[in-house]
Amino acid sequence: MFAVLRKEFNAFLNSPVAYVVLGVFLVATGLFVWVFPDSSVLDYGFADLQTLFNLAPWIFLFLIPAITMRTFAEEKKAGTIELLLTRPLTDGQLVGGKYLACLLLALLALVPTLLYYYSVVKLGAPEGNIDSAAFAGSLIGLALLAAVFAAIGVLASALTRDQIIAFLVAVVGCFLVYSGFDSLASLFEGGPAYYIGQLGIAAHYRDLSKGLVDSRDLLYFFSVVAAMLLATRLVLRSRNW
Template identity: 50%
Template sequence: MFAIFQKEINAFFSSLTAYIVMAVFLTAVGLLMWVFPDTNLLNYGYADLTSFFNLTPFVLLFLVPAVTMRSLAEEFRNGTIELLLTKPLSDWHLVIGKFLADWVLIILTLAPTILYYITVYQLGSPVGNVDSGAVFGSYIGLVLLAAVFVAVGLWASSLSDNQIVAFVLGVFISFLLFAGIGAVAKLDFWGSLSYPISWISLDQQYADLGRGLVDSRNVIYLVSVTVLFLWLTQGQVHRKRK
C-alpha cells in the first residue's frame, strides 16, 4: 500500500499535475474570495469565512475528479493494471494506496487557505473576532468531503479506461450526492420524509460540521460513504484480476 502511495505522490510532484491542481484551486478560490464583487469577503464588512466554505465544495466538485480520473482509468488503458495485480499486492492495498495519494494532494491544496483564516482573524474588530470553532469544524468538513469526492472519483475511474468518461461520472455522482439529494428533499410531496432525506445529503452533513460542533454522527456518516465507494472500487479492481 505504501509503495502505491509513494508511486502516486512521486508521479504527481514529478510532473506538473500537483502544481497545476494547486494553482487552479488557489486561483479560483482567491478570485472568488478577494476579487469578484459578488463574493468578495472584504465587501461583507465583518470577519467571516462563510463564503469561502460555501464556495469551496463546488470548486472541489470539479477539481477532485480531475485528479482521480487518471488513477485507475490510465492503468486500464495502458494495461499496467495487469502488471500491478501480478505483484504480491491485494486489491485493497492498490485502492487504498491510490486513495490516500489523491486525498493527501487535495489536503495539501487546501492547506494554504489557512492564510485566509489568519487574514480574517487580523481584520476582525477587535482582532480575533471570528468564530474559530465554526472555521475548525468547516475545515474538518472540507477534508472529509474531499475524502468522499476522492472515493467517488476513484470508483468512476474504475468503471472505464476513458479518463474523460471517468471525470464526467465523478463530477455527476459527486454533485448528486452533495447537492442533488438535498434539492430533491425540498420537493413538497415528501412531507415528513423531507428532513430524513435531506439529512443523508452531503451538503447537510457538511453544514452541520460548519456550525462549530463536531458531531460524531456527521463524521461517521461521511467516513461510511467514503468506505462504501472504496469498497465498490475494490470490487471493480477484483473483477479485473479474474
C-alpha cells in the first residue's frame, strides 16, 4: 500500500495538479480572510477565523474531486488498470494507497492556514485573544471533511474511465453529503429534522467548529470514509463477476 501511496503522491508532485490545488486554495482563502471587506478579519473587529472554515468546505467541494478524478479513471482509459491489478497487491491496498495519496495532498493545503492563526493571535487585542479550541476543532473538522470528500472522489473515479465524469459525479456526491441532508431537514420540524440533519456532514462539522471534539462526530466521519472505500473495493472486485 505504501508503494502505491508513494507512487501516486510523487505523480501529483510531478504534475501541475498539486500546485494548482495549493495555489487556488490559498489564494481564495487569503482573499476572503484578509482582503475582501465583507469578510476580512481585519475589518470584522473580532479575532476569529470563522470565515476560513465557512469558505473552505465549498472550495474543497471542487478541488478534492479535481485531485481524485484521475486515480482510477486514468488507469482505465490508459489500459493500465489490468496490469496494476495483476501486481501482488490486494484491492484494499490499492484503494488505500491511492486514497491516502489524495488525502495527503488535500491536507497539505491546510498547513499554511496555521500562519493565519499565528497572524490573528498576534493581531488580537490583547495579543492571543482568539478561541484556540474552536480553531483546533474547526481544523480537525476540515481535515475529516477532506477525508470524506477524497473517499467519495476515489469511488467516483472507480466508476468510470472518463475523468470529467468522475469529477462531476464526485462534486455532486460531495455536495449531497455535505449540504443535501441539511436542505432536506429544512422541510421538516422537530425530531425528524434533527435526525435527518445528523445524516449529513455539515451538522457534525459545525459541532467540531465549536471546539467540541465528540466521539460521535469522529465515528460518523470514519464510518462514511470506510463505507466509501469499501464501495470502491467492491467496484474493483466486480470485474471478476
